[in-house]
Amino acid sequence: MTAHISIAPPRRVSDPGAPRIRPDVAVALAAAAGVAAAVALTTTGDWGRVAVYGAALVVGELLVVELTDGSTLPLSFAVLVPLVAGAALGPATLATVGAAVTAAVLARHSPLLIRAATVGGRGLAVALAWAAFTGVEHLAGRGGRPAALLPAMAAAAVILAVVLAERRLRGLGSFHAARGDAAFFAVAASGVLMAIGAIGVAGRGGMGLWSLVVFAVPALSARWAFGRLHAIRRTYDQTIDVLSVVPEMAGRVRPGHSRRVAEVSVSTGRMLGLSKHALEDLERAALLHALGSVTFDDRPEPGTPRGPREVAGATVGVLADEHHLSRPASLVAGMAGNEVDLDEEERLAAGALAAAASFEEVAGGDPSRARVALATTIQAGGSGSGLGDRRVLTALARVVTQRSIVGHRARS
Amino acid sequence: MRPSQRWYLAAVTATAGVVATFIARAGIPNMEAFATFALVAMGAELISVRLPNGATASALMVPVIAAIYALGVGGAYWAGGLVAGFGGLYLFDLRDRRFDRVVFNAAMYVLAGAGAAGVFAALDPAAHPSVPRFLLATVPAGLTFLAINVALLVPMLALDQGRPRREFLASLSPFHVQYIPFAVIGTGLGWVYLVTGPLIIPFAVAPVLVARQTFRSYLALREAHEETLRTLVRTLERKDPYTAGHVERVARYARYIGEELGLSELRQERLRYAALMHDVGKLVVANELLRKPDRLTAEEYERVRLHEAVSVELLRRIDFLRPIATSASPRYARYDARGAADPIEPYVIVVADAYDAMTSTRPYRRALAQRVAFSELRKHAGTQFHPACVEALTRALDRREERHGHGHEQEVVAFEFDPPVRGPGSAGLGDLAPAHSTTRVPEPHS
Numbered sequence: 001m002t003a004h005i006s007i008a009p010p011r012r013v014s015d016p017g018a019p020r021i022r023p024d025v026a027v028a029l030a031a032a033a034g035v036a037a038a039v040a041l042t043t044t045g046d047w048g049r050v051a052v053y054g055a056a057l058v059v060g061e062l063l064v065v066e067l068t069d070g071s072t073l074p075l076s077f078a079v080l081v082p083l084v085a086g087a088a089l090g091p092a093t094l095a096t097v098g099a100a101v102t103a104a105v106l107a108r109h110s111p112l113l114i115r116a117a118t119v120g121g122r123g124l125a126v127a128l129a130w131a132a133f134t135g136v137e138h139l140a141g142r143g144g145r146p147a148a149l150l151p152a153m154a155a156a157a158v159i160l161a162v163v164l165a166e167r168r169l170r171g172l173g174s175f176h177a178a179r180g181d182a183a184f185f186a187v188a189a190s191g192v193l194m195a196i197g198a199i200g201v202a203g204r205g206g207m208g209l210w211s212l213v214v215f216a217v218p219a220l221s222a223r224w225a226f227g228r229l230h231a232i233r234r235t236y237d238q239t240i241d242v243l244s245v246v247p248e249m250a251g252r253v254r255p256g257h258s259r260r261v262a263e264v265s266v267s268t269g270r271m272l273g274l275s276k277h278a279l280e281d282l283e284r285a286a287l288l289h290a291l292g293s294v295t296f297d298d299r300p301e302p303g304t305p306r307g308p309r310e311v312a313g314a315t316v317g318v319l320a321d322e323h324h325l326s327r328p329a330s331l332v333a334g335m336a337g338n339e340v341d342l343d344e345e346e347r348l349a350a351g352a353l354a355a356a357a358s359f360e361e362v363a364g365g366d367p368s369r370a371r372v373a374l375a376t377t378i379q380a381g382g383s384g385s386g387l388g389d390r391r392v393l394t395a396l397a398r399v400v401t402q403r404s405i406v407g408h409r410a411r412s
Numbered sequence: 413m414r415p416s417q418r419w420y421l422a423a424v425t426a427t428a429g430v431v432a433t434f435i436a437r438a439g440i441p442n443m444e445a446f447a448t449f450a451l452v453a454m455g456a457e458l459i460s461v462r463l464p465n466g467a468t469a470s471a472l473m474v475p476v477i478a479a480i481y482a483l484g485v486g487g488a489y490w491a492g493g494l495v496a497g498f499g500g501l502y503l504f505d506l507r508d509r510r511f512d513r514v515v516f517n518a519a520m521y522v523l524a525g526a527g528a529a530g531v532f533a534a535l536d537p538a539a540h541p542s543v544p545r546f547l548l549a550t551v552p553a554g555l556t557f558l559a560i561n562v563a564l565l566v567p568m569l570a571l572d573q574g575r576p577r578r579e580f581l582a583s584l585s586p587f588h589v590q591y592i593p594f595a596v597i598g599t600g601l602g603w604v605y606l607v608t609g610p611l612i613i614p615f616a617v618a619p620v621l622v623a624r625q626t627f628r629s630y631l632a633l634r635e636a637h638e639e640t641l642r643t644l645v646r647t648l649e650r651k652d653p654y655t656a657g658h659v660e661r662v663a664r665y666a667r668y669i670g671e672e673l674g675l676s677e678l679r680q681e682r683l684r685y686a687a688l689m690h691d692v693g694k695l696v697v698a699n700e701l702l703r704k705p706d707r708l709t710a711e712e713y714e715r716v717r718l719h720e721a722v723s724v725e726l727l728r729r730i731d732f733l734r735p736i737a738t739s740a741s742p743r744y745a746r747y748d749a750r751g752a753a754d755p756i757e758p759y760v761i762v763v764a765d766a767y768d769a770m771t772s773t774r775p776y777r778r779a780l781a782q783r784v785a786f787s788e789l790r791k792h793a794g795t796q797f798h799p800a801c802v803e804a805l806t807r808a809l810d811r812r813e814e815r816h817g818h819g820h821e822q823e824v825v826a827f828e829f830d831p832p833v834r835g836p837g838s839a840g841l842g843d844l845a846p847a848h849s850t851t852r853v854p855e856p857h858s
Contacts, residue, residue: 149611182622189618196604196612205607207600210543214600217593218619225626231732232630235685236637238730242692243644249722250696291643295650298698318647322639324632 052209053083056216065183065223066230073183077125077163078219081156081191082198082211084130117166125162129155152195156188186222190215244287252293254364262286264399265349265356271395272348282349285328286356289335291315308357312336351392359396374400413512417571421516424564428519431526432493441487446495448610449479452617453499457517459621461628464635469627471620472499473557473591476525477550477598478616480532482605488529496525496557520564528557546599554595641688648691652702654774655691661772663687665764665805668812672804673756682732683757686739689730690761693722693740720744742766748795759798763789763805766797771817782809782817 060076067073136154140147163184197211207214244258265286269279292314312332319329333340334350335357342350355377363373378393413421440446452475460470476499479491500518505511535549562581570577601616649656666687670680694702697719701712708716723740727733736757738744742765745758770785780788786806793799809816 149608149615182625186619186622189615192615193600193604193612196608196615197600200607205603207543207603211600214543214547214596214603217596217600218616218623221593221597221623222619222626225623225630229626229630229633232633232637235730235732236633236640238732239637239640239644239689242689242726242729243640243647245726246692246695288643291647294695295647296699298700314650318643318650321646322643324636324639325643 049086049209052212053079056212057083063220063223065187065226067181067183067226069181071167073163073187075187075190075216075219075223076122077159078187078191078194078216079212080122080126080129080159081152081188082194084126084133084155085152085195086198121162121166125159128162129158132158148201149192149196152192155195156191159191160184160188183222183226187219190219190222193218240284240287243291247290247293250294252296253290256365257360258287258290260363260365261289261353261356261360264359264396265352267399268352268356268392268395269349271399272352272391274345274349274352278345278349281327282331282353284325285331285335285349286353288319288325288328289315289332289353289357292318309336309338312338348389348392351389352395355392355396359400370400414571417568420567420571421512421519424523425515425519428497428522432497432522435489435493435526438489440490442483444610445479445482445605446487446490448605448613449475449482449491449495450498452478452613453495454501454503455617456620457499457502458504459624461624461631464631470499471594471624472496472521473554473594474598474601474616474620475499476521476528476557477554477595478602478605480529480553481546481550481599481602485533485536485538488533489526492525492527492529492532492553492557493522494525496521496528516568520561523564524557524560527560528553531556543603546603547596550599551592551595554591554598558591641685644689644692644695648694651695651697651699654703655772658768658772659688659691661768662690662761662764665767665809666760668808669760669764669801669804670757672808673760673800675756679755679757682736683760685730686727686733686736686757687761687764689727689733690723690740690765691719692726693719693724696722717743736761742796746796747793747798756798756801759801760804763797763801767805767816779816779818782815785817 056079057076060079061074063075064072065075133151133155137151140150193215194211197207197215198209200206244262247253248255248257262283266279266283269282274282290311293311295314295318296310312335316329316333316338319325319332322329327346330340330342330346331350331353334342334347335354337354358377358380359373361373362376363369374397377396453472456470456472456475460468460472462468476492476496479495480488483491497518500514500516500521502514502517505513505517532549532553535552537545537549566577566580569575569580597616597620601612604612604616645659648659663684666683667680670683675683697716701708701716704712720741720743724737724744727737727740733739736755739758739761742762745762747759767785767789770780770788771782773779789797789802789806793802
């Protein structure tokens with residue numbers, strides 16, 4: 001059975017650690033933009049168009065898509081495509097872009113240099129996209145309806161390239177990672193739709209400025225879907241973090257223990273070349289590996305063992321029934337040397353977890369004990385569990401010697 | 413398939429057959445547009461996403477509205493009724509020979525699409541063509557499509573799964589702002605299609621595909637988060653088996669109260685997460701104290717009460733729950749201490765927690781009767797408890813005819829020693845309170 005149930009409304013959670021725009025400024029600018037758009041949509045003159053594009057750019061700068069690497073992509077890039085497609089690159093267009101983008105970036109909490117670079121980047125994107133648009137339009141000539149799409153596509157491609165280059169220059173994630181982020185394609189496709197909708201083909205059939213409103217919807221949908229995804233991801237990660245600090249609050253491990261084990265094991269796993277998914281499972285396993293310890297009695301029966309194997313067993317007991325946590329549970333079991341069916345990558349991950357836990361057991365977050373902790377871990381290498389793999393121990397040694405990872409404090 | 417489902421399927425199919433016949437007799441005005449959007453409709457269904465309630469979500473409305481726009485008033489019924497009908501031809505169902513589903517879905521979409529086309533034609537935007545006029549016709553048409561879709565689907569889901577219709581209606585509510593974007597995108601797609609032809613389709617499909625993939629990731633993460641919460645509950649119950657089922661019951665009562673108070677879907681979700689996590693601080697309390705089958709000493713009492721502060725601190729570490737972190741502490745969320753300050757969620761959870769504490773059997777006393785629990789909640793409404801929350805809970809339980817407490821317990825742990833009915837630590841009225849107090853409502857140590 002099917003139903004046309006779309007995604008629920010966007011659910012933004014507050015992120016007080018990283019405010020991008022002051023709410024009062026954002027509201028004021030958005031309100032001004034809305035008024036300008038409302039007035040201009042009923043105006044046919046050049047100034048009406050300038051006002052609408054300016055308003056759309058401001059709103060687009062204020063509304064950003066959260067990307068998977070934590071950086072953001074403003075929706076204004078979609079508006080740039082119809083802007084260069086619908087107007088000759090005259091002074092009015094340049095003034096629009098300059099004023100709108102400047103107004104928007106001034107509202108940001110970022111260094112002055114970054115704001116200036118942002119304005120410059122937008123100007124460069126517009127200039128190059130306009131060149132691409134007019135060049136392809138000239139080349140495509142009278143190619144009919146299919147060819148009419150090419151200039152807008154070229155403009156969108158150039159804008160995308162400028163965005164990626166700017167991100168790379170500013171160190172906002174790698175080019176490779178950004179290139180694969182679907183949000184870029186959604187924004188670029190919206191830009192092409194806006195351009196075609198605005199100007200039509202050969203000057204006929206366009207819906208004019210309404211195109212910005214109608215085809216902003218796909219870009220806004222992408223923003224909304226990504227926003228919701230990041231909200232639940234943040235809630236999920238923070239819930240795992242909460243569970244990771246419970247054993248230390250209960251006095252079962254040292255403060256910051258699970259976080260340090262997670263950082264050392266993930267660094268080791270990365271050194272071993274584990275995949276992104278394996279690293280995510282490894283981090284969750286490390287954060288939760290001591291959770292089972294809180295189920296133990298404070299005053300156990302005499303002779304009741306309380307070693308890592310027992311803690312791991314108790315942790316596996318509370319994790320293993322869940323589908324998404326079954327792999328972390330397997331890694332915890334493998335870490336303790338329990339019989340568990342693991343593939344090669346999981347064996348390495350379990351080894352990294354065992355090595356990190358062993359290292360942390362001795363180092364305890366004290367940098368001065370790092371060498372002793374490493375030596376103890378390597379010495380224990382032949383004693384069973386995943387610690388016996390030389391590749392794991394070599395990776396741990398490189399992590400410890402190359403990075404100062406032993407000084408992490410407990411997180412309050 | 414049950415007999416009632418067969419009859420329902422037959423009725424929907426017959427009606428759709430009659431409607432489709434009338435539509436087909438009118439003749440098709442634009443075969444290229446019809447074929448294009450029929451294919452897009454099938455594609456939209458093919459990449460639909462399965463929802464937790466068993467239904468699936470797709471963007472079928474986009475090609476349906478686009479076709480209605482592109483074929484105009486003259487071809488609207490072809491566009492709406494028959495393009496939508498193609499959406500029902502779900503290839504995976506055809507592969508698995510689930511012909512009953514295929515027939516039902518196709519019939520349902522024919523009727524929904526025909527209804528949408530009827531609204532579009534009635535509003536006749538072509539009389540004064542402009543983008544706003546078309547939007548004012550296509551958006552109501554899209555909402556009509558959804559309304560008919562849900563109205564026909566809910567009875568089938570209810571018959572199929574043997575659950576009340578209202579459960580499905582709540583999640584498939586058609587008149588929601590979130591559906592309007594699909595109608596707007598459909599209108600735009602229809603417009604640019606007439607200008608450029610089928611080549612524009614991929615540009616409209618790309619953002620929808622991205623949103624769909626992102627939504628799938630969202631559902632997977634949400635499920636992972638639910639599993640993490642279940643892990644928390646399981647860990648709690650291993651520490652304190654006598655409270656088995658407690659946090660889930662508190663979450664359920666909190667939902668009842670939230671529904672009575674008309675909280676939004678977002679706030680209900682936040683309420684649920686907070687209810688499931690309100691006892692997380694107990695994980696740092698010694699098992700011996702949690703399981704003590706006797707009255708706690710004053711020192712032990714303070715050590716146990718520490719879990720509330722720990723819970724509040726841990727909930728504050730989660731952005732989504734930070735605004736209602738005080739839910740974990742009856743001391744912070746006393747009504748007379750803070751008044752009717754927003755948000756109401758902490759008061760909701762405190763009432764739900766207290767009710768479950770009173771109506772559950774614990775090592776130190778037997779469960780109270782429901783009427784006693786209601787009476788105590790009302791007695792302390794306006795001081796310890798938020799009056800609206802108390803009233804909402806009693807109303808919701810009465811309406812559902814749910815009975816809890818003495819004589820109605822569903823989960824009773826096998827105690828080593830039977831808990832007392834009265835006496836020290838008994839009667840629920842002073843679970844953790846000093847020895848002389850037997851009349852206070854428990855501040856729920858649950």
